[in-house]
Amino acid sequence: FWALARDDRPWGGEDPPGVAFTYAPGRSGQHADNILKGFNGTLQVDGYAGYNRLLKRPTQDVVLAYCWAHARRKLHDVTQSGAAPIAQEGLAQIQALYRIEKDLRGLTADQRRAARQERSKPIIDVFELWLAQNRARVSAKSPTGEALKYIAKYWEGLCRFIGDGRIEVDNNPVERTIRPIALNRKNALFAGHDAGAQNWAVIASLIETCKLNGIEPHGYLSAVLKAIAGGHKQTDIKELLPWNYAKP
Known part of the structure; x- marks a missing residue:
């Protein structure tokens, strides 16, 4: 799994905190390049060498901040x-x-x-x-x-x-967010194939984003599924995002 995260706003930004997990079948730098296609700016990372591939883009639009x-x-x-x-x-x-x-x-x-x-x-x-x-x-x-x-x-x-005041001194926010995934690694072997792992990444993203926004994950997922089953319009999907979710 790969993770992109913002912690509980250690600097005074206006955007809500969130985390996005995505699945890749290996640790090749090509996966990092694919996941971050279209991204430009500063990426905070650990010492994993695969991120160096991003520095070889012809546009030279990515810089790495280390931990x-x-x-x-x-x-x-x-x-x-x-x-x-x-x-x-x-x-x-x-x-x-x-x-x-x-x-x-x-x-x-x-x-x-x-x-x-x-x-x-x-x-x-x-x-x-x-x-x-x-x-x-x-x-x-x-x-x-x-x-x-x-x-x-x-x-x-x-x-x-x-x-750059937006950059953290370390990438511990990501480390903390990904820890439950690492602890659950053996239990996750049921994924079975790439599609299962990709679906799991979506659910993990929602759960960890709920935690960052102070929302109880089980109640959130239950309410969202009920809303979808009840005919919630796809055009209004933003209303169901964790940071817009109305707590009961």
């Missing part, structure tokens, strides 16, 4: 196997970025961008110098070296949030 939670995880894993002062230093700098983000939650995109330029950019500048110095100090094949190499590889995309 600081994944970068932090690389350093955290190093600290779990013993003393790792360099990794600890990196974690402290990343934590400083997250403390700032906590203060900015709910502000408009313009306000977030201005605050990041003032408060987060100096941390990023120091981190970039620290990253270069410590990559020169440690073996590239050591656990610490591998973690630093990962951060350096995605550095440009990791810094993209500084210049």
